[in-house]
Amino acid sequence: QVHLVESGGGLVQTWGSLRLSCAASGRAFSTYNMGWWRQAPGKEREFVAAISWIGGWTIYADSVKGRFTISMDNAQNTVHLQMKSLGPEDTAVYYCARRADSRGSWNYESRESYDDWGQGTQVTVSS
Numbered sequence: 001q002v003h004l005v006e007s008g009g010g011l012v013q014t015w016g017s018l019r020l021s022c023a024a025s026g027r028a029f030s031t032y033n034m035g036w037w038r039q040a041p042g043k044e045r046e047f048v049a050a051i052s053w054i055g056g057w058t059i060y061a062d063s064v065k066g067r068f069t070i071s072m073d074n075a076q077n078t079v080h081l082q083m084k085s086l087g088p089e090d091t092a093v094y095y096c097a098r099r100a101d102s103r104g105s106w107n108y109e110s111r112e113s114y115d116d117w118g119q120g121t122q123v124t125v126s127s
Helices: none
Strands: 003-007 010-013 018-025 033-039 046-052 057-060 068-072 078-083 092-099 121-126
Touching (some): 018 033, 018 092, 018 121, 033 068, 046 068, 046 078, 057 068, 078 092
Antiparallel strands (some): 033 092, 046 057, 092 121
């Protein structure tokens, strides 16, 4: 019941950077636990990064570790994904997701751990 809208996607060249944002809205919600996922053509949706404001941690898939940074704003209604050193392998539709459970320990790599999903934003990295 929380509406998530991603933005910031687009076309970027190899080694370029993009910053994705995910705005959350609703009558009553929290963005304490959030994640970013992506899905490339012909592939399954894969975990990219997660952040827990409650738990005070961030975690990244090995494929993006050191290049991507997930963060939340002070109001906890927007989550960002700063992407650097992009390559063609990063081309995908990127989705933000929210976990309603406010506990700080959770299985961030499971799609079933998330309750709300955005429609996605396309990121295309040209070679």
